Amino acid sequence: MTDITKHILLMDGPDNKGLIYHVTNVLYRHDLNIIHNDEYVSPGGRFFMRTEFEGTFNTDALLADLKTQLPEGITLRLNPKKKKNIVVLVTKEHHCLGDLLIRYAFDELDADVLAVISNYNVLQPLVSKFGIPFHYVSHEGKTREQHEEAILRTLAIYEPEYLVLAKYMRVLTPGFVNHFPNRIVNIHHSFLPAFVGANPYRQAYERGVKIIGATAHFVNNDLDEGPIIAQNVKDVNHRHSAADMAAEGKDVEKIVLSQALKLVFNDRVFISGNRAVVL
Missing domain, CATH: 3.30.70.260 (ACT domain)
Structure with a gap:
């Protein structure tokens, strides 16, 4: 060949x-x-x-x-050296998805967005503006495994190289993650390893932090502990409420996610144990 x-x-x-x-x-x-x-x-x-x-x-x-x-x-x-084929998973928040769709529309993403999948239909009107297929796969009345099986059936249509979790607020099972080893990129709304899990801005507020941040990482079978690809921070102070921190954090989240995806899609990231080496 x-x-x-x-x-x-x-x-x-x-x-x-x-x-x-x-x-x-x-x-x-x-x-x-x-x-x-x-x-x-x-x-x-x-x-x-x-x-x-x-x-x-x-x-x-x-x-x-x-x-x-x-x-x-x-x-x-x-x-x-080519664009990667990706599917984006989301829940209800629009800021990371909107940023990715705009970058995709202006050929700045280094990827082709094949589809968006969500467990709610809230973001369908946004996605439809970009002419991208939107799949509403509800989790209601299903076990986590049944819901993920339904998502996998949808993903089989597209066979993406990577999955991007753009504020997808559900914990993935090991069985699902094993279908895409080191091929699922997540944006977490805190500067990991601090404040893992839910409500990190509330956790940050209660600790009186002076910076907030966001972390893009590969997903593995440990919650929010996969190899870190990119991070960034923003200054805050005692005048910021938890809600203020969350609002400020949205800008950091979308920037960090786009930075991480550019590195991944350009084959600049090696996985070494639980660390990501970026060249």
Whole structure:
């Protein structure tokens, strides 16, 4: 199979001498042009590298050549540089969804929004303005597992590469998460690991915090404890009520979510244990 496009090579594994040389040498021998390269070695001695390149090549031949030049334990992923296909899950709050839809409409999201799914129909009028399919999948009268099975049936129509939880206010079961390992991105309305779970602004107010924040992270089977992709904060003081903090926090949430998605969709995030390494 021959490709003519820009690609991104992702590599991680135990650090060794000459890793960068071996990769760049193979790309050179295949007559490929490196556009951008980033690398990082963790304190524990794990090597990460993201290489963006362009040219015409045979995928199988290139990967085989790389594997012969690299030591054991190295993981390689080769992705075309293209928009990702995503489905957005929401509940009732509009601010993160609205921001994503506007970015999508103006080609600033690096993704194609295939559909929006919600357990309420509150946001259907907003989504319809952008010509995107909206699926109302109610949780009423269903167990959590039954509701998630209904969502999975809808997702099977689209086969998205990523799910984005844009203020989706339901805890996902391990069974659901296992369908999309490291492919569900959530925005949490606090500066994790502080104030996990529900009502974080009320928790922050009661502790008298001087900053509030938002955290975008991958979803795993521990509530609000998946690898953190991006965070940001905003100053507050004793004059802010919990409601004031929540209102201020909405701007931080949508900015952090869009920043995180840009990193993920551009293949800049590696998962290492419960940490996200961003290149």
